Amino acid sequence: xxxxxxxxxxxxxxxxxxxxxxxxxxxxxxxxxxxxxxxxxxxxxxxxxxxxxxxxxxxxxxxxxxxxxxxxxxxxxxxxxxxxxxxxxxxxxxxxxxxxxxxxxxxxxxxx
Amino acid sequence: xxxxxxxxxxxxxxxxxxxxxxxxxxxxxxxxxxxxxxxxxxxxxxxxxxxxxxxxxxxxxxxxxxxxxxxxxxxxxxxxxxxxxxxxxxxxxxxxxxxxxxxxxxxxxxxxx
Numbered sequence: 001x002x003x004x005x006x007x008x009x010x011x012x013x014x015x016x017x018x019x020x021x022x023x024x025x026x027x028x029x030x031x032x033x034x035x036x037x038x039x040x041x042x043x044x045x046x047x048x049x050x051x052x053x054x055x056x057x058x059x060x061x062x063x064x065x066x067x068x069x070x071x072x073x074x075x076x077x078x079x080x081x082x083x084x085x086x087x088x089x090x091x092x093x094x095x096x097x098x099x100x101x102x103x104x105x106x107x108x109x110x111x112x
Numbered sequence: 113x114x115x116x117x118x119x120x121x122x123x124x125x126x127x128x129x130x131x132x133x134x135x136x137x138x139x140x141x142x143x144x145x146x147x148x149x150x151x152x153x154x155x156x157x158x159x160x161x162x163x164x165x166x167x168x169x170x171x172x173x174x175x176x177x178x179x180x181x182x183x184x185x186x187x188x189x190x191x192x193x194x195x196x197x198x199x200x201x202x203x204x205x206x207x208x209x210x211x212x213x214x215x216x217x218x219x220x221x222x223x224x225x
Contacts, residue, residue, distance in 0.1 A: 031211070040218075041217060042217035042218045043215040043218075090155070094211060097207075098211060099144045099146065099205065104155060105155050
């Protein structure tokens with residue numbers, strides 16, 4: 001079974017803090033994604049990466065950055081957290097040239 | 113880019129009834145249409161998918177239909193059960209690129225016992 005693990009399920013951070021959300025996959029997938037999920041807005045793509053050190057902006061990259069130093073790990077960084085970034089963040093991965101993506105369990109972030 | 117519209121946003125049915133969720137897409141080059149189910153507090157999981165060379169696909173109580181001309185596809189669940197209660201997402205993507213799906217906004221299905 002593919003396993004996509006998000007290390008933090010629930011976080012509470014203060015406005016202005018730097019926040020790291022970590023994601024690890026164990027299936028040697030080339031593609032990794034970060035989505036944000038909000039009620040009524042569905043899943044919106046923040047960033048994706050198709051290889052180590054490669055990244056592409058998604059639909060809502062503002063206020064976020066990412067890092068992919070190793071193939072199995074994809075980190076989402078909020079340089080200065082704001083209350084409007086309170087949300088559920090989903091990491092996902094897939095093989096190159098494959099349709100099927102696999103999601104992690106999600107990280108609930110509250111910024112106060 | 114691709115735009116996926118999904119309706120309804122909420123669907124409430126009695127156990128045993130059928131449920132239908134509809135999606136439309138804008139990019140005629142899209143050729144892969146998965147459906148994901150997300151139970152409360154859990155990750156979205158693929159439940160069924162369809163490709164543009166197929167009009168309909170069934171898997172037990174769930175089926176998906178695709179109308180390429182009209183650019184819409186639908187999820188059909190028959191004989192609904194309380195465990196079908198979840199949020200369902202449709203998506204569209206195209207092969208030959210990075211296979212990045214564009215998701216609909218989700219439908220919250222509630223099945224009343």
